[in-house]
Amino acid sequence: xxxxxxxxxxxxxxxxxxxxxxxxxxxxxxxxxxxxxxxxxxxxxxxxxxxxxxxxxxxxxxxxxxxxxxxxxxxxxxxxxxxxxxxxxxxxxxxxxxxxxxxxxxxxxxxxxxxxxxxxxxxxxxxxxxxxxxxxxxxxxxxxxxxxxxxxxxxxxxxxxxxxxxxxxxxxxxxxxxxxxxxxxxxxxxxxxxxxxxxxxxxxxxxxxxxxxxxxxxxxxxxxxxxxxxxxxxxxxxxxxxxxxxxxxxxxxxxxxxxxxxxxxxxxxxxxxxxxxxxxxxxxxxxxxxxxxxxxxxxxxxxxxxxxxxxxxxxxxxxxxxxxxxxxxxxxxxxxxxxxxxxxxxxxxxxxxxxxxxxxxxxxxxxxxxxxxxxxxxxxxxxxxxxxxxxxxxxxxxxxxxxxxxxxxxxxxxxxxxxxxxxxxxxxxxxxxxxxxxxxxxxxxxxxxxxxxxxxxxxxxxxxxxxxxxxxxxxxxxxxxxxxxxxxxxxxxxxxxxxxxxxxxxxxxxxxxxxxxxxxxxxxxxxxxxxxxxxxxxxxxxxxxxxxxxxxxxxxxxxxxxxxxxxxxxxxxxxxxxxxx
Numbered sequence: 001x002x003x004x005x006x007x008x009x010x011x012x013x014x015x016x017x018x019x020x021x022x023x024x025x026x027x028x029x030x031x032x033x034x035x036x037x038x039x040x041x042x043x044x045x046x047x048x049x050x051x052x053x054x055x056x057x058x059x060x061x062x063x064x065x066x067x068x069x070x071x072x073x074x075x076x077x078x079x080x081x082x083x084x085x086x087x088x089x090x091x092x093x094x095x096x097x098x099x100x101x102x103x104x105x106x107x108x109x110x111x112x113x114x115x116x117x118x119x120x121x122x123x124x125x126x127x128x129x130x131x132x133x134x135x136x137x138x139x140x141x142x143x144x145x146x147x148x149x150x151x152x153x154x155x156x157x158x159x160x161x162x163x164x165x166x167x168x169x170x171x172x173x174x175x176x177x178x179x180x181x182x183x184x185x186x187x188x189x190x191x192x193x194x195x196x197x198x199x200x201x202x203x204x205x206x207x208x209x210x211x212x213x214x215x216x217x218x219x220x221x222x223x224x225x226x227x228x229x230x231x232x233x234x235x236x237x238x239x240x241x242x243x244x245x246x247x248x249x250x251x252x253x254x255x256x257x258x259x260x261x262x263x264x265x266x267x268x269x270x271x272x273x274x275x276x277x278x279x280x281x282x283x284x285x286x287x288x289x290x291x292x293x294x295x296x297x298x299x300x301x302x303x304x305x306x307x308x309x310x311x312x313x314x315x316x317x318x319x320x321x322x323x324x325x326x327x328x329x330x331x332x333x334x335x336x337x338x339x340x341x342x343x344x345x346x347x348x349x350x351x352x353x354x355x356x357x358x359x360x361x362x363x364x365x366x367x368x369x370x371x372x373x374x375x376x377x378x379x380x381x382x383x384x385x386x387x388x389x390x391x392x393x394x395x396x397x398x399x400x401x402x403x404x405x406x407x408x409x410x411x412x413x414x415x416x417x418x419x420x421x422x423x424x425x426x427x428x429x430x431x432x433x434x435x436x437x438x439x440x441x442x443x444x445x446x447x448x449x450x451x452x453x454x455x456x457x458x459x460x461x462x463x464x465x466x467x468x469x470x471x472x473x474x475x476x477x478x479x480x481x482x483x484x485x486x487x488x489x490x491x492x493x494x495x496x497x498x499x500x501x502x503x504x505x506x507x508x509x510x511x512x513x514x515x516x517x518x519x520x521x522x523x524x525x526x527x528x529x530x531x532x533x534x535x536x537x538x539x540x541x542x543x544x545x546x547x548x549x550x551x552x553x554x555x556x557x558x559x560x561x562x563x564x565x566x567x568x569x570x571x572x573x574x575x576x577x578x579x580x581x
Contacts, residue, residue, distance in 0.1 A: 037062065038182035040155060042174065042192060043142020044134075045070040050077035050253075052182060060086040066255045071140045074253040075190075075228070083253060091253050092264040094228070098250035099240045101225045103218040106244060109211060113161070114488060115202040115436050116170060118212050121151045121158045129169035130160070132507075135562040137195045140259065155181045159212050161196070161205045170200040173209040179222060189217040191227040194236075198457030198559075199504035201434055201450065201490075206239060214243075228252055235456055258286065272296050275459045275558040276314040283566040287577040305574050315531050315569060316554040324529040328553040331372050331405060334527070338548055341526040343519060346537075346547045347408040351394045357406060358387050366409035368549075369393035371401030375552065377498025381469055383409050389472065396468060410547050412537040414497040416505070417512070417520045418555050418565060420531050421572045424520055426563035427512040429541065433464045433494045433502030437485025443474055444481040447493055454502050458559065464502030470494060505559045508541045515544040523548055530572060531555065 038052040039062065046066075053059040059074065060083050066072040073094070077083055084091050121127060127144035134141035150156050154177065161171030173194045178184035191213050196205045214225050227245070229236050254260055273281060277299040281291050290304040299314045310317055316325070327333050335345050347364065350372075351357055361367055361384075369390060370380040379400035381393035390406075397404040418426040433454070435446035447464050454462040464470065466481075470493050474481060477491055485491055497503040516538065524532050533555025538546045557565035571578050 040176055040181050041146075042156065042176070043146035043150070044140040044193065045072040047176060047190075047192070048072060048074040049178070049182060049184075050074050050080075050083070056083050057086060059083055060091065063087075063253060063255060064090055066257070069140075071257075071259060072255060073228070076250055077253060080251045080253055090256055092256055092260075094252040094254045095231050095263055096228045096252060097231050097237070098248050098252070099227050099229060099237075099245035100248045100250075101214055101240075101243065101245045103214065103222055103224055106214050106218055108215055111204065111207065111211070113202075113204065113208050114438060115490075116161045116163050116200075116205060116208075118159055118161055118208055121147065121160055124148050126160060126169060127151075130158070130172045132562060133169060133172050133195050133197055134193070136198055138561075139193065139195055142193075157213070157216060159209055159216075161200075161202075161209055163200075163202070169197070170202065171196040171205040171209050173213055175213045175216060175225075177217065177220065177222070179220075187221070187223040189213075189220075189222045189225050191225055194227075199431075199506060201504070202436060203438075203449065203453070206236075207243065210239070210243060226250070273301065274299055274314070275461055276556040277301060277312075279558045279566045280312065280315065280569055283570050287570060287574070289570070289574060289577065303573065306576060308574070310573050314554050315557050317531070317573065319530045319573070320553060321528070324527055325553045327527050328529065328532065328551040329373055331370065331550060332403070334551050337526055338523055341522060343523055343526070344547045346410050346549060349406050351397075351404040351406045354391075357390060357394070360406050361385075361387060361390055364408040368407040368409050369397050370405055370407065371397045372403035372405050373401040375554075377496045377501045377503075380496050380498075381472070382495030383476075392468070407549070410537045410549075412539050413541065415508075415516075415536040415538050415541060415546075416555075417516070417534045417536065418532075418557070418560060418563075419520055419524045419534065420565070420568045422521055422524050422530070423568075424509075424512065424517050425568045426507065426560040426565050427509045427516075427541065428505045428507050428560060430497035430499070431504050431506065432492045432497045433504075434490050434492045435485065437487055437489040437491070439484065439487035441484065442482050443479055443485055443491065443493070446485060447481075451502060454504075458499070461556075461558075462499050462502055464493060499556065499559065507560065507563060509563050511541050513540075513542045513544060516541065516546055519546055519548070523551065527551055529553060531569065 036052050036054055038049040040047045048062055050059055056079065063072055063074050064087055080093060084093060127147040130147055131141040131144050147158065151158060157175040159173050160169050162168060163170050174192045176190045176192060178188040178190065191210065194206060194209060217225055229240065256264055273296060281301060284291055284303050292302040292304065294300040294302055302309055302311045327337055335348055338345050349360055366383050366385050367390065368382050369384055379397040384390045384393050394404050414430040416428050416430055417424060435450050447466060451464040471481060473493055473495055479491060494501050499505060520534050523534055533552040534548055535550040536546045536548050557569060
């Protein structure tokens with residue numbers, strides 16, 4: 001009889017979902033929960049366990065007591081619609097799905113991290129790095145002090161993914177143990193705040209972090225691992241379903257606040273703008289500045305405030321004169337202006353005379369071939385070393401601009417410095433697109449996979465082109481597009497570090513030397529441009545040596561988190577909206 005009962009229980013559990021598996025009415029709310037009104041502070045906000053509240057009015061009041069700057073979530077509510085009715089102007093039903101992994105069915109994978117390791121949070125710097133990851137993903141971060149104070153908490157578990165060799169944090173996840181938190185009779189656990197650095201080149205970081213939590217709670221004997229995911233996050237949902245998570249009808253409530261606004265009133269009309277325009281528009285709307293989208297596809301919009309209107313194309317505005325814009329638009333003109341100001345630039349000449357081109361190549365050993373006019377790294381070939389390769393590169397550049405330049409190749413770090421109002425706001429090292437071998441896939445397949453990850457991380461702005469330049473860079477390292485890259489070997493598949501061709505951006509603002517700051521400010525003043533992105537090649541970001549290779553009159557302000565690029569941009573345009581302090 002006992003065996004039959006046990007079998008029936010297992011059959012019931014195999015049907016997902018079952019009433020017992022998710023229904024908050026399975027036990028009377030507030031009873032047998034190790035105490036009523038269970039709440040867990042996660043740093044970014046409170047996780048409110050709705051099934052532990054006897055009084056739904058008290059549940060509503062608890063949620064309404066959200067602290068400014070926090071993002072509370074009420075889960076497992078017996079009657080979410082009734083709770084909303086108690087404060088319909090303040091609460092809303094979160095448009096997320098809940099997924100559950102039954103841990104008695106979960107089986108560890110043979111998958112092992114490549115290029116990164118998983119570990120617990122060990123240092124105060126880890127806690128700071130966790131905050132940076134969340135900011136890069138536009139998520140509300142817990143304070144580093146909170147994370148550090150709870151690093152050994154039995155309720156909250158933090159796991160990090162760190163890059164091999166550098167120990168740089170590239171991913172983070174938080175787990176909550178319901179059994180320890182409030183003696184959960186369902187014996188559950190949940191996963192929260194999974195985030196992977198959008199610049200991470202290593203595949204499988206998100207999967208590894210989910211698995212390490214699943215295996216932690218499986219070892220603790222927990223029954224399930226729940227998570228909440230936005231209904232339209234198809235990439236994350238695909239991962240969770242691959243790992244065996246099943247969707248269950250569990251719903252969450254949140255408070256109406258400025259951060260959550262897009263979830264309950266819908267995306268504003270300007271939401272379809274590209275990330276470089278959208279980051280500015282979002283900051284403008286936050287300050288009460290009216291936005292009028294003029295050309296969604298090209299990124300034109302108008303900002304209206306206090307009787308003043310400024311038309312922008314992303315970060316290019318009417319405050320930039322036609323003269324300043326034309327100086328930056330032509331790379332040869334930019335260089336001559338900087339030379340006259342005594343700033344350092346690489347040797348350069350116009351391409352076209354074969355004998356002079358070859359002589360320039362012999363003199364410098366390696367050159368950069370680029371169109372005199374152009375943007376987003378299109379038509380640029382870097383570290384060209386043979387006359388034949390140079391001739392092909394000139395032809396490719398000429399498809400972008402009739403005038404092509406040869407420039408002495410200077411090795412070093414590719415540094416982007418963003419200046420607004422002649423002040424340095426952000427500095428970032430840009431690294432070329434790269435792939436890491438797994439011993440199974442070809443270089444082409446690795447590039448395609450990495451390109452999809454970069455596109456997903458940047459709203460479609462960053463992709464690795466499968467073009468002649470990529471093939472040249474792969475061949476220069478002794479590989480072919482159909483070669484299988486050995487396990488763990490990293491291959492740079494582009495020489496340029498431009499974001500639009502798959503490059504990654506790494507903030508170094510706090511490390512930028514005074515010498516590089518002064519040179520950047522001098523360049524912006526020389527070009528007489530209020531908003532500019534300068535491209536420098538430097539041996540070290542904390543050193544004195546540099547050459548300036550380009551000035552961009554319309555720099556992308558996105559992807560520089562945590563630096564306040566959009567805030568400083570709106571400060572420049574509408575100083576009357578600056579908040580004191």
